[in-house]
Amino acid sequence: MKNKALVKFIVMMVICLLVGMVGGFLAAFLGDNTSPAALGDLAAIVGFYGAPILSLLAFLVVLGIAVPHFNQAKQSAEIWDGDDEEIIDDAENKLNIALIASNTGFSLGSVLLSVFICAMLSVVDKGAVPRNAVTRVFVIVGIGVYVVNLIFSVVFQQKILNLIKKISPEKQANVYDSKFESKWMDSCDEAEKVIIYKSGYKAYSNTVKVINVLWVCSVFGAALFKIDGWVPIVIGIIWMTLIVSYQMEAYRLEKH
């Protein structure tokens, strides 16, 4: 067993070494033979037009998943007589899906906003896009969808929390409270705390993997494309990884 793990580790190290060598060679080769600025401009134009569209589509998908699941959970909670365990387990399951969809949508929206703003600053500075009505529409959509997503996310999470409190009256916390996390933790019992700890560890472990990949991408990206403004995008991806990993693991453990 130990030998198998060691062989797997060595194979992984060799692959990483090869990727590093090929990447380093490409960075040196392209650095001498192509225009990194042109590649950066192309990426910025794609980001400027692509991010608002993706942001709008992602928000609509989130609405399509989160709202029906929430409504179904609310209906189940209203007809629950306290005895039928299947009804309330199903309601909690649907609430979890609604919460995952809403949080994933908001963190993805934040990543896309970062992409959009970095791209916008880059293309506007260089005059790479025309200053016309279409461009203004993209700016309004890019920022407007995020603001709507933010408001929806806060209000929707409070609604989910109110329903959780109705189903589990022992829960005491308010999304608008600055001490929300500690109050929520205090109202959790031992089994819920185990789920929180396990999900927290899973989120940590996934985030470390993503940080490794992002670190490699940032190094090669900076060398190859000379793109500025990686920081908010990278932080957004790390944030999204933490939230999505945590909630997916908590959902898996609760549903089991």
Added chain:
Amino acid sequence: MPLRNHLKEYRAKLGVNQQEMGALVDTSRQTISQIERGDYSPSVTLALKIAKVCGATVEEIFEYEED
């Protein structure tokens, strides 16, 4: 899962639902549900509380089975 339990039977004998059982042992309905499904092994403290409420010993409610 090496820990089997008879919590559901004991709860039925008491005539309480999961929410009420949770309130009796100062825990949530979800935890009672997870214990009954065998998804969660309770702490010694919670197992003792459950046994006390059910009027049984911990060993009567929870059984350890060798794999």
